[in-house]
Amino acid sequence: MSQYSADPAPHSALATVAAAHRDWWRHAVIYQVYPRSFADGDGDGMGDLQGVRSRLPYLRDLGVDAVWLSPFYASPQADAGYDVADYRAVDPMFGTLLDADALVRDAHALGLRIIVDLVPNHSSDQHEWFKRALAEGPGSPLRDRYHFRPGKGEDGELPPNDWESIFGGPAWTRVPDGEWYLHLFAPEQPDFNWDHPAVGDEFRSILRFWLDIGVDGFRVDVAHGLVKAEGLPDLGGRDQLKLLGNDVMPFFDQDGVHAIYRQWRTILDEYSGDRIFVAEAWTPTIERTAHYVRPDELHQAFNFQYLSSAWDAAELREVIARTLDAMRPVGAPATWVLSNHDVTRHATRFANPPGLGTQIRTAGDRALGLRRARAATLLMLALPGSAYLYQGEELGLPDVVDLPDEVRQDPAYFRGAGQDGFRDGCRVPIPWTRDGSSYGFGGGGSWLPQPPEWGGLSVQAQTGTPGSTLELYRAALAVRRAQADLGAGESVEWLKAPDGVLAFRRGEFVCVANTTGESVTTPAHGRLLLASDEIAETGGEAKLPADTTVWWTTAGA
Numbered sequence: 001m002s003q004y005s006a007d008p009a010p011h012s013a014l015a016t017v018a019a020a021h022r023d024w025w026r027h028a029v030i031y032q033v034y035p036r037s038f039a040d041g042d043g044d045g046m047g048d049l050q051g052v053r054s055r056l057p058y059l060r061d062l063g064v065d066a067v068w069l070s071p072f073y074a075s076p077q078a079d080a081g082y083d084v085a086d087y088r089a090v091d092p093m094f095g096t097l098l099d100a101d102a103l104v105r106d107a108h109a110l111g112l113r114i115i116v117d118l119v120p121n122h123s124s125d126q127h128e129w130f131k132r133a134l135a136e137g138p139g140s141p142l143r144d145r146y147h148f149r150p151g152k153g154e155d156g157e158l159p160p161n162d163w164e165s166i167f168g169g170p171a172w173t174r175v176p177d178g179e180w181y182l183h184l185f186a187p188e189q190p191d192f193n194w195d196h197p198a199v200g201d202e203f204r205s206i207l208r209f210w211l212d213i214g215v216d217g218f219r220v221d222v223a224h225g226l227v228k229a230e231g232l233p234d235l236g237g238r239d240q241l242k243l244l245g246n247d248v249m250p251f252f253d254q255d256g257v258h259a260i261y262r263q264w265r266t267i268l269d270e271y272s273g274d275r276i277f278v279a280e281a282w283t284p285t286i287e288r289t290a291h292y293v294r295p296d297e298l299h300q301a302f303n304f305q306y307l308s309s310a311w312d313a314a315e316l317r318e319v320i321a322r323t324l325d326a327m328r329p330v331g332a333p334a335t336w337v338l339s340n341h342d343v344t345r346h347a348t349r350f351a352n353p354p355g356l357g358t359q360i361r362t363a364g365d366r367a368l369g370l371r372r373a374r375a376a377t378l379l380m381l382a383l384p385g386s387a388y389l390y391q392g393e394e395l396g397l398p399d400v401v402d403l404p405d406e407v408r409q410d411p412a413y414f415r416g417a418g419q420d421g422f423r424d425g426c427r428v429p430i431p432w433t434r435d436g437s438s439y440g441f442g443g444g445g446s447w448l449p450q451p452p453e454w455g456g457l458s459v460q461a462q463t464g465t466p467g468s469t470l471e472l473y474r475a476a477l478a479v480r481r482a483q484a485d486l487g488a489g490e491s492v493e494w495l496k497a498p499d500g501v502l503a504f505r506r507g508e509f510v511c512v513a514n515t516t517g518e519s520v521t522t523p524a525h526g527r528l529l530l531a532s533d534e535i536a537e538t539g540g541e542a543k544l545p546a547d548t549t550v551w552w553t554t555a556g557a
């Protein structure tokens with residue numbers, strides 16, 4: 001049989017889908033659109049909402065359930081829109097509120113759900129509150145909505161504490177009147193003070209604003225950061241870079257954040273339509289991540305432990321088992337993710353030796369990276385729970401590692417923390433067609449230059465091409481949909497496998513992933529559904545090439 005013969009269940013209108021699949025999010029595949037780089041409707045070189053609307057049928061045909069859009073709100077773009085000046089307005093660069101409304105309606109008509117990004121940890125320094133706080137000077141009540149403090153030292157010339165910005169440099173900036181304000185990210189992103197009641201009121205109102213427009217949920221940016229430890233205590237000489245991600249910090253993963261999410265959950269639950277929150281919460285352990293998805297809090301949280309794992313069977317098995325164990329007690333679905341707009345694409349991570357982290361500056365062995373990326377995706381899509389895809393991974397796009405300095409826009413690059421700042425490489429606009437000035441991204445150029453070989457990786461070039469990465473994704477999502485339970489459930493049954501090979505059963509479905517650089521022979525487990533590379537089957541055995549994942553079913557075999 002052909003690798004691609006699975007028969008996708010057709011999408012029906014959202015109402016029918018909703019009725020048939022309450023709790024759709026427990027097994028959903030959610031596709032991240034990074035609006036500035038997805039599709040450019042007006043030809044100015046920058047993606048926009050009209051562009052996204054025009055490509056919704058592509059996403060429906062790809063077979064995803066929902067689309068998460070990174071921020072498109074009014075913003076000076078100091079951090080590509082994660083610096084929001086007005087949470088209820090669309091930036092003219094992306095379109096209008098009417099475009100957002102139309103996008104939600106178009107998506108629903110196609111049976112797709114829309115999740116928008118909510119940025120509650122900080123605003124832009126151009127937000128009305130912050131501008132007034134600055135203009136009114138020390139003592140202004142607006143300053144209490146942020147973290148303003150006098151400095152230390154004789155003349156207040158030293159920052160109020162020793163915290164560093166995630167983008168490098170001190171987490172404090174001094175304003176002309178002498179006070180300092182806290183920004184865990186860029187200076188243009190002042191942190192809100194969530195102890196102030198006006199902040200909570202405002203965000204509850206913003207939630208309702210977008211829920212009333214009809215969005216199906218929110219991705220909560222820096223969900224682990226809203227509450228800071230009482231008194232903003234110093235780290236006291238501990239190395240912040242080493243602590244980040246390994247320890248609870250005075251500014252990250254404080255227990256106080258959970259009260260906020262319990263309140264938000266009651267708002268969401270007032271609305272019909274099975275809407276969700278997904279947390280971007282970088283916590284030291286998956287067990288702490290599970291706190292964010294207790295039954296009365298958020299629905300999902302990204303699994304960054306999974307994203308950070310090497311292409312290695314033992315490591316993957318460990319993180320998969322640990323994730324499922326951590327989520328089971330709180331009744332939340334596991335989530336899986338390999339790429340997003342903040343990390344080097346997995347095709348490039350896996351092209352490089354392990355241990356380099358998630359910000360990689362070298363292309364590595366591209367062919368190897370792509371083989372592993374395809375195998376890793378099939379493994380991810382075979383796991384119980386919900387999976388997140390990042391635009392362009394279905395084309396097997398690598399990171400662009402040689403962008404000239406003058407086109408870079410990542411604020412972390414300019415603040416030079418040394419470990420960061422190369423996020424532009426995964427944000428290069430998508431190639432849709434073989435030719436054309438921006439390979440079909442739009443009528444004009446593209447805000448980051450696309451490599452010349454990207455025409456060959458375009459949607460047009462890969463559509464209908466047997467063995468292409470795009471067709472592999474389409475087939476995988478079709479099988480996932482047809483095998484109704486593939487995302488459901490909360491456990492896997494591990495099968496015995498040679499070193500470097502991961503094998504598990506889920507009912508009639510079997511997945512085997514060979515993470516080694518050698519071919520391996522394993523039992524064939526019934527009827528072949530899909531494989532990330534050609535495999536040879538003889539006499540009940542299958543020979544899997546290096547870095548290959550296979551799906552079988554014992555149903556009807």
Ligand code: GLC
Nearest residue numbers: 079082185221222280341342
């Ligand atoms: C999140 C976003 C990232 C942004 C940061 C600050 O981590 O994913 O892109 O820079 O928050 O808002």
